[in-house]
Amino acid sequence: MDLIESLSSSQPLLHMLTFVTMLSPAAGALVLVLLSISGVSPSERWVAVVSSVTISGAAAAALMLASLVMLRPTHEFDEVLWTMYQVDAYHLDVSVFVDPLSAMLITLAAFVIPVLCRFSGRYLHREPGYLRFFVLMGVATTGFFWFVLGGSVDMAFIGWELLGLSSVLLVAFFWERSETVVASGRIFATYRVADIALLAGVVLLHHYAGDSSWPTVLGIGRDHHTADLGEVAATVLGLAFLLAAIGKSAQAPVSAYILRAMEGPTPSSALFYGTLSIHAGVYLMIRVEPLLSNAPIARGAVVFIGVLTAVTSSLSARVRADAKGALALATTAQAGLMLAETGLGFTTFATWHLLAHGLLRLAQFLRAPSWLADAQGRRRELGGGTYRPAFYLEGLLPEGFRTWLYAAALARFGFDGVVERLFSRPLAALAHLVSTPRPRIREDGGARITGSVFRVRLPDETGVSPPARTSVRPPAPRAHT
């Protein structure tokens, strides 16, 4: 016991574990990038080794950190590690905050990420972007640990951005296919709106509370309580964080982007959209839940969005024809339930829900490519038959309504159209108005082809724009001499 007590109270040890957790994956990614730039092409084995060692090392350090902190009497570790920069009274500190909530997330990540690394090493064998995948895994791991361990909303924002960028770039992993690249663009735009909402929350928090560290601002600490922020300020902050969570956790009305995210390789889908990134928004709302105690409107909005997503996504998942798409929508439905639980104040329940859900989806996503083979295996075990449940809840509904519900679920309840009409089209129209439309001339042999740019048509769901209207004008007749 004395040894455990001395270890858990040893600041140098805790600092070292924190540094290893937050910096080791980034160091591994940097090593791989430097090797690549210098012209050395490391073999797959070396890439996997470097990545596994750094990521697993970070996971082990994180697990040890969480365990030691939980053994402390206060179950907390709150420390400013260094000041990144300072201008007058404003300063950005790199700080760490570990409490039971972050310890649970750390435990989840510590099991999930090394498993995925090992899986990916074999799954992506002989893929051209093998090194790129593991660099982005390193960035994602760094981002996640910064997000969870960061001692302030500023730190969480840094990790949030790194996590988002790496997930987008992994969606675009197979960049020889235009569909994946275009799909990643839509996701990036959604993530960017979420990032900006979180940044707005961070900046407003500094403005109203003077400090954005978790203990100070959210009343977890001793002196400050969230009620001092005032109802309006708390509502604005709550809604800003909710917007960030909607974008990150694929909640209604932007849940459709998660289907596009399935273009990426299966390990990245499992990591981001099954385990880590999809739950980042939920974790954020659990963290800022004390803020909602003085913001009933924001709290109501959290519950509403959560329930709406749970209902619509689960119905849409049931009509999907592809395994990963169904899984993705089912994941967002569960994230919606977690959000609703958080909004209702059941944060501990939401946290356990998150843990269990993350592990389940990891297994399901990794098995998704083998789903058909698994189904055929089950069929053989059933002697050639198939399992069909005797009772469907939808059977209780009138047929007309059931048909409408089916069609609505197939169309994902029209959320895409709403987002398009409310945001994408007005923005596109404004962009078109701003820039001067002018024809583009391309030299093609002797003919001059004029491209028409006077009408902007948005890409369809596949992300491919309709072809330009072109007219071919024959060259002007030469004067005969």
Add this chain to the structure above:
Amino acid sequence: MTLHQLFHFDAFFWWVFCIGVLEGLRFGRNEVVLRKASLSVAFRVGASEALIFALLGATTSPWVFVGLGALRLLLSRLRDGRLSWRAGVELLLVGAAMTALVVVGDVHTFSQVGARGLSMGGTWRLVILTLVTAACVFAIVPAKISNEAKMTLAAPFVLVAFARVGVPLDAVEPRLAMAAPIIGAVLSALCALWLLSAGMRANHFEPSSLVSELVMCERGVLLSFVWIGLASGERLAGVGAFIEWWAAALALLTLEASLRVRPLPKSMAFFALAMAVGIPGTTGFIAEDLLAHGLLELRPLLAALFVGVAAINAAALYLALTNLIVDAGHEHRHDSPAEGRLTAMMIVPAALTLLIGLVPRPFVATATEAREAVAPHETVDVEHPVGASWDGLPRLPLGDEAFVEQ
């Protein structure tokens, strides 16, 4: 005046000098790649560009400033064979502002601008600031996109003029000090929307013209951010503006260098995007963080506009980049490598941005000193307070009154 009195090598000079060196490297590279010039010619072109821009930052005299601007214009005329009317208009506007400063305000060195500005009279202050503001708008708007290779990316001399003249005068002319950041914010929004339009029309363009439009629009957005921070008069935002200036230089160089290479070095292109949108770990992140906090102190609406434009800019840039990648994929030949070769013009700015982004403290301290070098030192007896606090100014209805604690 002696040479020592005409040039002062303060922190602002060193800041501007480093940006000038980057721009000089770019011009030198363009000479070699586009005009197939020899290395000696490229070196001369690049060195002259860097030297003149550095001297613009060092000079204390408005007349010398205008003279150096004219010299720069003349050199570009000799280099390109024709006079850029746009650069000429900028020089005229700045020249008129400097002339008014010297003749009406009896200002012989830039350090006198703040103090002498008061005695100048409100109308003349407004005229001078309007001229310099108009020059900045003219320089930043992404027009004449086809001239991208010949234009300066991150080193327009109007920004130096604004830093030397506009920043001290802003402190004593609060009317324009409030208008200029709003104009800058609107300008940045226009540039971001233009970029979005370019990205959406990508299938209608040949790739090289899309790259030019992309680079020029992104330049417009980033330099607008710099201008907003300089014009705000707020200390945090001012420091953020200086850092954004550096971030813009590094990002634009990397963007231009990587997008012009075929096959496209996609990894570097995406990293250049990360540099431009200010992902954590890059210089842009620090700049945007300071700008957002500083602008919020000034006006919440301005800060909201700033972060909104940043979001549109990021989405638009990514859209344009993805379309370029799709185009590059269609043009890709099976016998050529999948990824383009990385060059020094890509790697060096990328490495710099990472270094500054990860170890920002000395850089931020230097930016603070550079800002101090141009901000007014003396406390001016005006109706409104000078510097970061604007408590004496009337606030817009969307200010902090809605959030007063009960």
